Amino acid sequence: MPFINERLMEQAESRPPPVTPGARASRFQFEPDQVMARLSARIVGQDPVLADLEAMLTRIKADISDPERPLAVHLFVGPTGVGKTETVRLLAEALHGRADALCRVDMNTLAQEHYAAALIGAPPGYVGSKEGHTLLDEERLRGTFRKPGVVLFDEIEKADVRVIRALMNVLDHGRLALSAGTRELDFRNSLIFMTSNLGAREAQTRLARYRRGWRRWLALRPTATERIPEQAVREYFDPEFINRIDRIHYFQPLDPQRADGLLEMELDRLADRLQRRDVSLSWQPAARSRFRAGQDIRYGARDLRRRLRNELEPKVAAAMFSHPDIHRFLVRTTGGTLEVVPVMETDPRDGLRHTT
Ligand SMILES: Nc1ncnc2c1ncn2[C@@H]1O[C@H](COP(=O)(O)OP(=O)(O)O)[C@@H](O)[C@H]1O
Ligand SMILES: [Mg+2]
CATH class of the missing domain: 3.40.50.300 (P-loop containing nucleotide triphosphate hydrolases)
Structure with a gap:
């Protein structure tokens, strides 16, 4: 009954607005x-x-x-x-x-x-x-x-x-x-x-x-x-x-100083998507700055999103499939290459522990 619903909505739309005291x-x-x-x-x-x-x-x-x-x-x-x-x-x-x-x-x-x-x-x-x-x-x-x-x-x-x-x-x-x-x-x-x-x-x-x-x-x-x-x-x-x-x-x-904020924002969005798969990702600081440094700011935020999709997400996906029971992963660099490794359990010294 889309027709009736539409009519009802129209009526609701033309009703006088609710009056809030103190508001114009x-x-x-x-x-x-x-x-x-x-x-x-x-x-x-x-x-x-x-x-x-x-x-x-x-x-x-x-x-x-x-x-x-x-x-x-x-x-x-x-x-x-x-x-x-x-x-x-x-x-x-x-x-x-x-x-x-x-x-x-x-x-x-x-x-x-x-x-x-x-x-x-x-x-x-x-x-x-x-x-x-x-x-x-x-x-x-x-x-x-x-x-x-x-x-x-x-x-x-x-x-x-x-x-x-x-x-x-x-x-x-x-x-x-x-x-x-x-x-x-x-x-x-x-x-x-x-x-x-x-x-x-x-x-x-x-x-x-x-x-x-x-x-x-x-x-x-x-x-x-x-x-x-x-x-x-x-x-x-x-x-x-x-x-x-x-x-x-x-x-x-977008000047290079903004790269940080942009990366933050895109990673938050990735985190949301991962959360739906019951997965979380943490970053070794060195890996994060390395990833950020590779950004070509000339192409604006699109370049960052493309790099997340091409360079990071496939690794996350592969790790998810190789470790089906693990929910936490760490991004780190080894010899300049980005790696995604599972986090097995918490180590009281650094809060993280992972297999290699
Ligand atoms: N200033 C910005 N802050 C946050 N994200 C941005 C910014 N600029 C671009 N993006 C991201 O990059 C993508 C491309 O941006 P878009 O608005 O389509 O660029 P354009 O300026 O060419 O229209 C968008 O999906 C957007 O999320
Ligand atoms: Mg546009």
Whole structure:
């Protein structure tokens, strides 16, 4: 009975919000600080961006935004693997309490000539042009009375000019007319995010040069990594497009000092997955710093995850199968190679004992 359930939910949604004494009433049901706490726990090194997002959520919650525009329009610029997509994904998840709450359009994987058709629908009369069919998931982008929808146009610089033109209208009036002409998508209750890595390569090259050269101190200044992408964005997009964006955030490349926090975070997630198999992992400090040192920060966090998957997880898996009755394992290095060995029992001297 999905139909009835949906109707019931709709009714619940339009009921007046519960009144909490001492709190300002709002149709929106989310707590900006709680939402952001979830993000801070998972995204490292992008604190200024997160602080801005919290301010944005607070503004939305006050429900004082122009009702004829999207609730927010933000562009995230920065190199690959620094958390642009992940931030939006986590935000949608934290707001809606569901991992699949995000309406994401990946400009990169769409076939070039199908861009416009896939987004705004094929013109009437075309094969497959059903009643305004579109890539966009209407329910997710619209959100609900209590929660804003979250839309992500990922890697926007790959988009066809026709798509950008259609987007301009969305950013302006919060509406997108599908080409069948009978239907319109409504973005007025949406948070719109776009990402781009324009200028990232140039910034990275410049940064690497600074780090080596006598002007090393320049690499520490955020302007070194912001000015170049900023210029690239201004050269690439028309001023009319840029003018419709509330805020452009420049994501910082993940600097080596962050490697520790990132590794910590990824290892916590691995620990969660292992726990489901009733297995725990401890690290010999030397093994940990060795693993961390092998990280190529240029590829952001993706490189770390790939290395965990390729270099560590197979060893953990092999150890799990060779020692089916053991629940604790130790990661250590021997002659520079990472090893995963079972921990047999506790030794009072170092808290660990293992076979070799
Ligand atoms: N700043 C970060 N903090 C924590 N994890 C990150 C960060 N940046 C990237 N990651 C991890 O790396 C992966 C790729 O990040 P993603 O957001 O997709 O990169 P991009 O900036 O290219 O969109 C994600 O799965 C994410 O968990
Ligand atoms: Mg991305």
